[in-house]
Amino acid sequence: MPGQGRQGRSDAFQRKARREGYRARSAYKLMDIQKRSKIFKDGSIVLDLGAAPGGWSQVALEYIGEEGKLVGVDLQHILPLNGAQFIQGDLREKEIREELERLAPKADAVISDMSPNLSGNYSVDQARSVELSSLALEIAAERRAKFFVCKVFEGSDFQEFRQSVIDEFGSVRTLSPEASRKQSSEVYLIAKRKKRR
Ligand SMILES: C[S@@+](CC[C@H](N)C(=O)[O-])C[C@H]1O[C@@H](n2cnc3c(N)ncnc32)[C@H](O)[C@@H]1O
Numbered sequence: 001m002p003g004q005g006r007q008g009r010s011d012a013f014q015r016k017a018r019r020e021g022y023r024a025r026s027a028y029k030l031m032d033i034q035k036r037s038k039i040f041k042d043g044s045i046v047l048d049l050g051a052a053p054g055g056w057s058q059v060a061l062e063y064i065g066e067e068g069k070l071v072g073v074d075l076q077h078i079l080p081l082n083g084a085q086f087i088q089g090d091l092r093e094k095e096i097r098e099e100l101e102r103l104a105p106k107a108d109a110v111i112s113d114m115s116p117n118l119s120g121n122y123s124v125d126q127a128r129s130v131e132l133s134s135l136a137l138e139i140a141a142e143r144r145a146k147f148f149v150c151k152v153f154e155g156s157d158f159q160e161f162r163q164s165v166i167d168e169f170g171s172v173r174t175l176s177p178e179a180s181r182k183q184s185s186e187v188y189l190i191a192k193r194k195k196r197r
Helices: 006-020 027-037 055-064 094-103 122-142 158-169
Strands: 045-049 069-074 084-088 109-112 147-153 173-175 186-192
Touching: 006 027, 027 055, 027 147, 027 173, 027 186, 045 055, 045 122, 055 069, 055 084, 055 109, 069 094, 084 094, 109 122, 122 147, 122 158, 147 158, 158 186
Parallel strands: 045 069, 045 109, 069 084, 109 147
Antiparallel strands: 147 186, 173 186
């Protein structure tokens, strides 16, 4: 939204989301990512990690259509969405990973917008963010997903994590979408599988 400060843009995205029926303004981040990187197509199987309240899921469902499949996971309960299956639980727990494996053993795209509960100490939060992102990468690698999108906070072990995405997928793009808040130094890593194993 040109001509506004970033906080103003963030509020404007919030109002726009409400007006257009999206559950979170982060919906526009994913639209931006889709516009640049074409990660979803008709019929894609998508895993949405850290999916509550469901903004990304709404957007992904629009792109994958009725032939697609979407499974979302979050610590929080997510209100039902037509065409989506949701699991409530902590992805760091084995039982939740197993439930995800049962519902979605395969995936074309794994998208993760997971954020830790913020402690106020940036280096602690950043380390937790990398931990969650590494988990998402592991889930994408297990399924040999073709696309991987993941939010991660920049900081000390960011480069190492970024390199592990490159090691798995063969390439990565780093994006700071317009709908991000000013205060955070979060970026999105977007990878398309180039490597064969
Ligand atoms: C920024 S929100 C996601 C917003 C979502 N993409 C949307 O568009 O509605 C981040 C989410 O990550 C979830 N989360 C954080 N740690 C998690 C974990 N260990 N397992 C599952 N979800 C987690 C949080 O509960 C929170 O809902």
